[in-house]
Amino acid sequence: xxxxxxxxxxxxxxxxxxxxxxxxxxxxxxxxxxxxxxxxxxxxxxxxxxxxxxxxxxxxxxxxxxxxxxxxxxxxxxxxxxxxxxxxxxxxxxxxxxxxxxxxxxxxxxxxxxxxxxxxxxxxxxxxxxxxxxxxxxxxxxxx
Amino acid sequence: xxxxxxxxxxxxxxxxxxxxxxxxxxxxxxxxxxxxxxxxxxxxxxxxxxxxxxxxxxxxxxxxxxxxxxxxxxxxxxxxxxxxxxxxxxxxxxxxxxxxxxxxxxxxxxxxxxxxxxxxxxxxxxxxxxxxxxxxxxxxxxxx
DNA sequence: CCCCAAGAGTTGACGTGTCAACTCTAGCGT
DNA sequence: ACGCTAGAGTTGACACGTCAACTCTTGGGG
Numbered sequence: 162x163x164x165x166x167x168x169x170x171x172x173x174x175x176x177x178x179x180x181x182x183x184x185x186x187x188x189x190x191x192x193x194x195x196x197x198x199x200x201x202x203x204x205x206x207x208x209x210x211x212x213x214x215x216x217x218x219x220x221x222x223x224x225x226x227x228x229x230x231x232x233x234x235x236x237x238x239x240x241x242x243x244x245x246x247x248x249x250x251x252x253x254x255x256x257x258x259x260x261x262x263x264x265x266x267x268x269x270x271x272x273x274x275x276x277x278x279x280x281x282x283x284x285x286x287x288x289x290x291x292x293x294x295x296x297x298x299x300x301x302x303x304x305x
Numbered sequence: 306x307x308x309x310x311x312x313x314x315x316x317x318x319x320x321x322x323x324x325x326x327x328x329x330x331x332x333x334x335x336x337x338x339x340x341x342x343x344x345x346x347x348x349x350x351x352x353x354x355x356x357x358x359x360x361x362x363x364x365x366x367x368x369x370x371x372x373x374x375x376x377x378x379x380x381x382x383x384x385x386x387x388x389x390x391x392x393x394x395x396x397x398x399x400x401x402x403x404x405x406x407x408x409x410x411x412x413x414x415x416x417x418x419x420x421x422x423x424x425x426x427x428x429x430x431x432x433x434x435x436x437x438x439x440x441x442x443x444x445x446x447x448x449x
Numbered sequence: 450c451c452c453c454a455a456g457a458g459t460t461g462a463c464g465t466g467t468c469a470a471c472t473c474t475a476g477c478g479t
Numbered sequence: 480a481c482g483c484t485a486g487a488g489t490t491g492a493c494a495c496g497t498c499a500a501c502t503c504t505t506g507g508g509g
Contacts, residue, residue, distance in 0.1 A: 165417035165425075172437055173420055177347075178366055179440035180324060182447040185467095200495075203321075215457060222322055227496055229459055234494075251503080252458080273309035276317055281309075283442060291435035293316055296323035298427060303326040329497095344465075359487060371466055373489055378464075395474080396488080 183279065190275045195268040200231055201240070202272060205265035211244055211256035222304065240264060327423065334419050339412040344375055345384070346416060349409035355388055355400035366448065384408060 165173075188199045197205070207220050218228040232255055235241045240261040244254040257265065284292070309317075332343045341349070351364050362372040376399055379385045384405040388398040401409065428436070 163421070164414070165421060169421070169425055170417075172433065173424070175437060175440045175444065179443040179447075182366075183443050186447050189467095198494080213457080214459095222326075224497075225458065226460085226498080230494095230496075233459085270308070273314075277307075277309060277313070279443075279447075280317070281313055284439065287431075288435040288439060289316065291429075291432040292439065293319060295428065295432050295436065296319040299323040299327055299423075300319065302427075303323075303330055303423075342464080357487080358489095368467075369488065370468080370490085374464095374466075377489085 186279065187272070187275060191268065191272050194271045195264060197240075197264060197268060201235060202268050204228075204231060204235065205240070205257065205261060205268060208241065208255065208257050208261075211254050213254045217255065235261070330423065331416070331419060335412065335416055338415045339408060341384075341408060341412060345379060346412050348372075348375060348379065349384070349401065349405060349412060352385065352399065352401050352405075355398050357398045361399065379405075 184199070191197060191199055191202055195202075203221055204217070208217060212220075214228055214232065215225060218225045221228065232241060232243075236243060239258055241255055242258050243252045244256055245251070246253045281289070328343070335341055335343055335346055339346075347365055348361070352361060356364075358372055358376065359369060362369045365372065376385060376387075380387060383402055385399055386402050387396045388400055389395070390397045425433075
């Protein structure tokens, strides 16, 4: 297997740099306009109904502990609530609060507009297609 | 400006998910095989000669404070050393130690091979081109 | 019935990144 | 020479993600 050429390294460096800038910009916008992080946004989008923590983690493709930590922070800020089983008092799931639902709605619009402006409106159809194909290939290969 | 269609959201979700999986895989490999993080790798690659912290931060396109924190951790592990001005004793720069240089060399080979295997060898030429064009466009637009 | 193994969920420790506040020095104007 | 400001660098507080260890419940064997 051949080594990386300097063009290869440059390609890679460009790529990582662009990705970081993009994610940072999106995160900042979401934080500024809606007061939530990108990860919290994903949770708000996915938690459309009460569900168990593991179910949520699976749907997001995240690790349980990451979800647990994030839910704790979101619970403290009133965006989600844990569901308690009346009898045993043990926690069996999690759901959005009213405030969470409100944040989700406003963030969907604001964040969607930002993604469209920064990304989708700038990609030619064949670029978008090439990128989506790459993404699907990566997920298929790495998601085990 | 039109709202995001569900295909748009799916494109975005796929993209973020793939990106996260890829970065995680690369980070884990680097950590496992070379004992350093991806960010530390970038520093080792960039710090080819003694330089000031600000210069390093500019070269990487990172914020000063991020670089300062990372350098502190790397200094504690003996990968880099701060350069002291003999007279005033004040810190005027930073450089790789022998150990840092050694880590850089081995990581270049190992990490390069991983990138090639996970990314470059799987990209069709038109995919690579689309991605590079997107990356350059993003950097041009967001790097201010 | 009891034990214990498997699964769900949580927690703590740690490395990391961001923002804002801080220190220190150099350079400049008067 | 004095003081002030701009820039470089550091630090602290906090949010985040990962790993490993932990608790708690549940569902079988014996």
